[in-house]
Amino acid sequence: xxxxFATGAQAHGIEEGDQGYVQEVSGVQFIPFMYLGAKHxxxxxxxxxxxxxxxxxxxxxxxIATYVTLFAIxxxxxxxxxxLTGVTANAYVIDAIIGLxxxxxxxxxxGAFRRWFGVQPNTKAATLIFGFFHGFGLATKILxxxxxxxxxxxxxxxxxxxxxxxxxxxxxxxxxAMGFWRRSRGFARHAYTANVLLMTAGFVLIGFQLTGLAxx
Numbered sequence: 001x002x003x004x005f006a007t008g009a010q011a012h013g014i015e016e017g018d019q020g021y022v023q024e025v026s027g028v029q030f031i032p033f034m035y036l037g038a039k040h041x042x043x044x045x046x047x048x049x050x051x052x053x054x055x056x057x058x059x060x061x062x063x064i065a066t067y068v069t070l071f072a073i074x075x076x077x078x079x080x081x082x083x084l085t086g087v088t089a090n091a092y093v094i095d096a097i098i099g100l101x102x103x104x105x106x107x108x109x110x111g112a113f114r115r116w117f118g119v120q121p122n123t124k125a126a127t128l129i130f131g132f133f134h135g136f137g138l139a140t141k142i143l144x145x146x147x148x149x150x151x152x153x154x155x156x157x158x159x160x161x162x163x164x165x166x167x168x169x170x171x172x173x174x175x176x177a178m179g180f181w182r183r184s185r186g187f188a189r190h191a192y193t194a195n196v197l198l199m200t201a202g203f204v205l206i207g208f209q210l211t212g213l214a215x216x
Contacts, residue, residue, distance in 0.1 A: 019145060026148035030158040037162020040138070042170050046098050046205060047134060051167070052174055053105030053198055054127055056191070059182075067127050068171060074131020075138075076160050082139025083147075083156055091144075092213035094137040099205030101130035106199035110192065 018036055025032070041047060051071065058064045082088060104126065107113065114120050147155070181187055 022142075022147060023145045026150040028151040028154045030154060033155040033158040034162035034165070037159035037164075038166035038169070039162070040159075041163045041166030046095070046102065047167075048170055048174070049102045049198060049201055049205075050098070050105055050130065050134070051171060053102060053109060053195070055171065055175065055178070056105075056109050056195070064171075064175070067124065068167065070124055070128045071131040071134070072164055072167065074128045074133075075135035075163065078132045078135035079139045079142075079160065079163075080135075080156055082136050083142050084153070086143065088140050088143050089136065090213065091137070091140045092209045092216065094133060094140055096206045096209035096213070097133045098130075098137050099202050099207075099209060101133065102202030102205060103199050104130070104202075106195045106202060109195045110199075 018039075021032070022036070051068070054067050054071065055064055058067065108121065108123060108126070181190075
């Protein structure tokens with residue numbers, strides 16, 4: 001089963017149905033690219049899993065805003081840098097690192113680093129750094145589409161704005177659901193299980209990508 005999935009192991013990016021549009025249009029297409037950015041984030045399961053882990057134990061709005069902003073800065077920086085400079089990397093390797101970010105956050109939530117190594121990694125720095133990898137992963141996919149240089153920068157900015165809007169929508173849904181969950185008696189007990197499942201999902205993503213790399 002892993003082999004079957006791995007043959008199409010490109011993690012989320014631009015859906016196949018949208019790829020033709022991205023490749024064929026030229027000139028400034030602000031609204032369509034903003035929509036594609038929002039769609040990318042809302043359907044981006046690897047982004048959402050990482051953000052779910054990031055906000056899992058954040059209760060105050062200013063803390064949530066800080067971490068989400070760090071992730072957005074990292075994501076936007078490398079996405080724009082990668083597309084505008086043409087710098088790319090192996091998509092399977094980058095997506096495996098993105099899977100690793102999910103594993104890292106789950107382990108962090110479980111207190112594994114303090115228990116195993118006696119240290120607590122800087123969670124803000126980690127969120128920014130993994131944001132860099134998430135953005136670079138998307139840039140790698142966008143570069144495969146040979147987008148028209150006509151209107152490229154405004155279209156990328158529109159895409160980024162859409163990503164942020166999509167992120168706000170997705171996070172709102174996650175936080176509303178978690179608000180109800182946190183008020184339940186079973187939250188503390190279920191938190192451990194939820195993060196173990198999150199870690200498992202991260203390992204599965206890594207497995208898909210590494211298997212895809214091996215069979216590519």
